[in-house]
Amino acid sequence: MTNTPHLINGQEVMPADAQTAAVENPATGEVVSQVPLASSAEVDQAVNAAKEAFASWRSVSLSRRVQILFRYRELLNARKDELAAIITREHGKVHSDALGEVTRGLEVVEFACNAPHLLKGSATQNASTGVDVRSGRHPLGPVAIITPFNFPAMVPMWFTPIAVATGNTVVIKPSEKDPSAVNWQAQLWKEAGLPDGVVNVLHGGKEAVNGLLTHPDIEAISFVGSTPVAQHVYETGTASGKRVQALGGAKNHMVVLPDANLDQAADSAVSAGYGSAGERCMAISVVVAVGNIADELVEKIAERTRGLTMQGDNPDLGPLISRDHRDKVRGYVDGAEAEGAKLVVDGRSWSEADQPEAAFLGPTLLDEVTSQMAAYRDEIFGPVLSVVRAENYDQALELINSNPYGNGTAIFTRDGAAARHFEMEVQVGMIGINVPIPVPMAYYSFGGWKHSLFGDSHAHGTEGVNFFTRGKVVTSRWGDPAEGGLELGFPQND
Numbered sequence: 001m002t003n004t005p006h007l008i009n010g011q012e013v014m015p016a017d018a019q020t021a022a023v024e025n026p027a028t029g030e031v032v033s034q035v036p037l038a039s040s041a042e043v044d045q046a047v048n049a050a051k052e053a054f055a056s057w058r059s060v061s062l063s064r065r066v067q068i069l070f071r072y073r074e075l076l077n078a079r080k081d082e083l084a085a086i087i088t089r090e091h092g093k094v095h096s097d098a099l100g101e102v103t104r105g106l107e108v109v110e111f112a113c114n115a116p117h118l119l120k121g122s123a124t125q126n127a128s129t130g131v132d133v134r135s136g137r138h139p140l141g142p143v144a145i146i147t148p149f150n151f152p153a154m155v156p157m158w159f160t161p162i163a164v165a166t167g168n169t170v171v172i173k174p175s176e177k178d179p180s181a182v183n184w185q186a187q188l189w190k191e192a193g194l195p196d197g198v199v200n201v202l203h204g205g206k207e208a209v210n211g212l213l214t215h216p217d218i219e220a221i222s223f224v225g226s227t228p229v230a231q232h233v234y235e236t237g238t239a240s241g242k243r244v245q246a247l248g249g250a251k252n253h254m255v256v257l258p259d260a261n262l263d264q265a266a267d268s269a270v271s272a273g274y275g276s277a278g279e280r281c282m283a284i285s286v287v288v289a290v291g292n293i294a295d296e297l298v299e300k301i302a303e304r305t306r307g308l309t310m311q312g313d314n315p316d317l318g319p320l321i322s323r324d325h326r327d328k329v330r331g332y333v334d335g336a337e338a339e340g341a342k343l344v345v346d347g348r349s350w351s352e353a354d355q356p357e358a359a360f361l362g363p364t365l366l367d368e369v370t371s372q373m374a375a376y377r378d379e380i381f382g383p384v385l386s387v388v389r390a391e392n393y394d395q396a397l398e399l400i401n402s403n404p405y406g407n408g409t410a411i412f413t414r415d416g417a418a419a420r421h422f423e424m425e426v427q428v429g430m431i432g433i434n435v436p437i438p439v440p441m442a443y444y445s446f447g448g449w450k451h452s453l454f455g456d457s458h459a460h461g462t463e464g465v466n467f468f469t470r471g472k473v474v475t476s477r478w479g480d481p482a483e484g485g486l487e488l489g490f491p492q493n494d
């Protein structure tokens with residue numbers, strides 16, 4: 001067992017009197033690490049390190065910054081298996097899925113290597129006689145990045161490379177449930193040549209987060225997590241005068257129209273519903289079967305669900321993050337059954353498998369779920385797929401648009417006009433057409449609508465660059481010093 005200390009100004013910090021939390025491997029229940037929970041003293045220490053580093057980092061040339069990013073990209077690409085192993089040990093997702101997470105994070109690093117192009121302003125000569133105007137973008141200062149347990153490497157990489165490339169310094173507070181991936185990344189930044197203090201890792205829970213939200217030297221906050229915490233972060237951070245983007249929870253619907261290829265739709269529903277044990281903010285948790293295809297679709301999904309395994313050398317999915325969370329998810333299955341949903345595939349027996357300390361729950365399929373049931377209303381965040389039956393397309397659209405979340409959604413159809421209507425009318429930020437998990441590429445921006453995002457900036461892409469910078473516009477005139485004279489009126493066009 002090891003410790004996962006804070007990393008502040010390039011140094012490991014593990015105060016002797018620190019409160020700590022145990023980090024478990026959810027596949028075995030074994031405690032693999034102890035992580036310190038920061039008090040306000042460590043919050044100050046981390047923010048001060050970021051503040052001091054900002055004084056010089058903001059002036060480091062773009063070409064030097066980008067050289068470090070390229071080195072980081074090369075190191076990460078060469079050693080991504082190491083990072084994936086850390087993710088699997090603390091989060092539980094299977095190795096191939098962990099590698100996929102690292103690869104999607106790597107895309108953001110590659111995007112951030114474009115910083116010189118992304119930060120290019122515009123210029124106008126002779127906007128008025130002898131007057132030139134130019135714009136540019138400037139870093140904010142020390143920023144805080146607060147991330148959830150479910151993507152312990154990728155979500156930190158949605159923000160850190162862009163914040164650093166655009167000249168900011170960072171205090172990152174990963175989830176205390178699987179914190180070691182961010183320490184590994186911070187060590188890699190150091191190896192790539194990033195000066196100490198530019199990326200600092202602060203561990204902890206609520207107290208550490210609240211300390212960052214109100215700290216006078218933090219300029220901006222990027223948060224990803226559940227909706228109630230996202231709302232709290234947004235309200236507290238903005239009340240303290242900070243720029244905040246807070247991405248929240250989700251309930252993603254996949255609509256299957258009667259003309260869809262049902263085999264393709266069933267494959268997609270199973271992959272997107274049970275991959276990573278359903279612990280993805282873009283997981284499909286509701287399949288909306290439209291019209292008379294419901295029985296056939298449910299049968300196709302059930303057949304595939306029964307074929308999934310959590311054992312052997314090549315499991316399809318791993319355990320949930322903890323036994324507590326596993327029990328909560330099981331409770332939703334119990335509740336749905338009691339409320340009248342039809343239990344087509346029951347994964348609950350997995351939780352009594354040979355390892356009682358592990359947090360496994362088998363893939364579970366519920367049919368005839370209604371919008372009144374708790375299993376529909378809440379974000380379950382587990383391997384539970386609910387089928388809601390809709391009479392027609394309009395009913396399916398109305399169901400999605402009246403849901404408080406608006407992260408991702410998908411439609412499966414062969415009808416281009418129906419797909420286009422869906423794209424235009426659905427109140428959701430990320431839409432898939434015959435694509436079940438429409439996660440935008442790094443050069444687009446990631447984010448939902450409604451209760452899935454507080455603030456108005458999505459993550460990465462140009463919105464990410466704008467979030468971590470602010471604009472300056474310079475108007476200049478280099479006339480002959482002999483010219484001049486008073487002019488008290490507001491300038492006219494000339």
Ligand code: NAD
Nearest residue numbers: 147148149174175205206209225226229247248249250281
């Ligand atoms: P969480 O909200 O419990 O925790 C997120 C972060 O906030 C962690 O760093 C945690 O330490 C901190 N935190 C927890 N409770 C807090 C409190 N009361 N006050 C202040 N800080 C607090 O989320 P989680 O369980 O780690 O992650 C799963 C959630 O994240 C799901 O709801 C999922 O949908 C969401 N998520 C959303 C996206 C997205 O892009 N919208 C991406 C990934 C995950």
